[in-house]
């Protein structure tokens with residue numbers, strides 16, 4: 340397997356807290372990887388180190404064959420790493436379409452005062468994504484008026500305007516009702532199916548993990564305690580003890 344993302348000997352501490360301990364992992368193109376672990380296990384720290392918002396104390400992270408450890412978040416985004424947040428980062432007063440266009444403008448290097456164009460092209464790309472995420476009917480609505488689940492879909496669609504190679508999702512269905520979460524994941528996964536991209540998603544809901552991940556990476560105290568296909572990783576004693584709580588902790 341040629342790795343798209345590779346972390347080697349990555350460590351991160353916050354004072355006495357070990358947030359990442361000897362992280363060694365390689366993730367290939369097209370994988371759908373779920374990052375699981377209890378609160379404070381180190382999932383977000385790992386994601387933040389990939390995006391460059393946090394720097395490891397030790398170790399290196401490679402993306403697409405390049406050492407991205409020293410790069411600033413914007414430079415890493417430009418290489419093809421995109422992220423959506425647990426609480427969507429949207430402009431409530433703007434329409435859905437305008438949010439898409441703002442997201443596009445943030446990474447379109449061709450835009451300038453003299454050449455604000457590509458707008459037609461940007462609108463076409465936005466419309467394709469809105470269709471895929473079942474957001475076309477909301478195109479002209481103000482984002483502040485939309486329900487939470489729709490806003491989450493928009494946040495992910497916005498991340499895709501950059502046509503990333505790696506997409507990082509933070510609990511895509513958190514805050515969404517039990518009835519809505521599977522239809523929402525179906526929409527997300529169908530939309531992502533059109534793009535040849537690797538997806539890492541932080542998830543606490545094991546039903547979602549089992550159904551949508553091709554691989555599970557479990558964290559505890561900053562360490563990776565299991566890594567494999569969902570059926571295998573979720574069945575390990577460490578995951579049952581430290582993540583799902585099916586076994587009592589020693």
Ligand SMILES: Nc1ncnc2c1ncn2[C@@H]1O[C@H](COP(=O)(O)OP(=O)(O)OP(=O)(O)O)[C@@H](O)[C@H]1O
Pocket residue numbers: 353356357358376377378379380381382383384385558
């Ligand atoms: N900026 C920071 N300053 C100090 N401590 C931090 C910081 N970021 C994370 N930590 C600590 O590092 C540990 C790992 O946190 P992290 O947010 O990575 O866990 P997590 O698995 O994402 O948890 P959750 O599911 O609650 O989001 C925790 O003990 C946390 O308190």
